[in-house]
Amino acid sequence: AIPIAAVKGMLAQLTEKGEASRAYLGVYTSDITPDSAKTYNLPVNTGAYLYSSGNYSAIISDSPAAKAGLKDKDIVTAVNGAKIGAAGSLSTLIGEYKPGDTVQLTVIREGKEIGVNVTLEGYSSKN
Numbered sequence: 001a002i003p004i005a006a007v008k009g010m011l012a013q014l015t016e017k018g019e020a021s022r023a024y025l026g027v028y029t030s031d032i033t034p035d036s037a038k039t040y041n042l043p044v045n046t047g048a049y050l051y052s053s054g055n056y057s058a059i060i061s062d063s064p065a066a067k068a069g070l071k072d073k074d075i076v077t078a079v080n081g082a083k084i085g086a087a088g089s090l091s092t093l094i095g096e097y098k099p100g101d102t103v104q105l106t107v108i109r110e111g112k113e114i115g116v117n118v119t120l121e122g123y124s125s126k127n
Contacts, residue, residue, distance in 0.1 A: 021122035023097045026063020027070065028056060029090055043108060046085030047077040068118040071109065078106035094120065 029048040030036065037045045050058040050065075052072045059066050070076075077084055079093040080103050087093060097103055099122035104115050 021099050023094050023099050023101065023120040024064065024123040025090070025094050025118065025120060026060040026065040027076075027090075028052075028058050028060075029076070031089060032075065032085075042075060043111060044075060044077060046083070047075045047108070048084055048090035050074045050076065064118050064121050068105075068116050070105075070107070070116060070118075073109075075108040076105050077108060077113075079103050081106075099123075 027048075027050050030051055032042060032044060032047045032049050034045045036042070036049070040049070040051075042049065050070060050072060052058045058072045059070055076090055079090065079096075082088075082093050084090050084093065094103070097120055099120055102117055102119045104117050107114050107116050
């Protein structure tokens with residue numbers, strides 16, 4: 001089952017334009033749990049950890065995330081104030097928006113909480 005929040009943005013586009021595209025941020029994440037927070041010595045127990053591993057970068061080049069300046073090892077804790085974990089995963093929360101919408105991510109970077117504005121794009125086969 002897919003949570004309705006994950007497709008709200010697509011449904012809005014479908015009614016407005018007759019076609020739908022999912023909003024795209026362009027990151028690879030690991031969901032933070034209390035166990036992973038302990039393993040990686042993270043300052044929070046919930047969120048989305050942007051962590052490069054192996055052959056891939058956490059931030060996809062030329063993606064909305066890259067354009068907004070998100071970095072490897074950033075921790076995203078909220079989207080427009082909705083807390084990741086309690087309100088859903090990062091991808092579910094991004095799914096509530098349409099391509100072209102700007103969202104503010106609450107990010108922990110090097111121990112400091114910052115706000116990062118990201119203008120979402122539409123997902124396509126190149127993403």
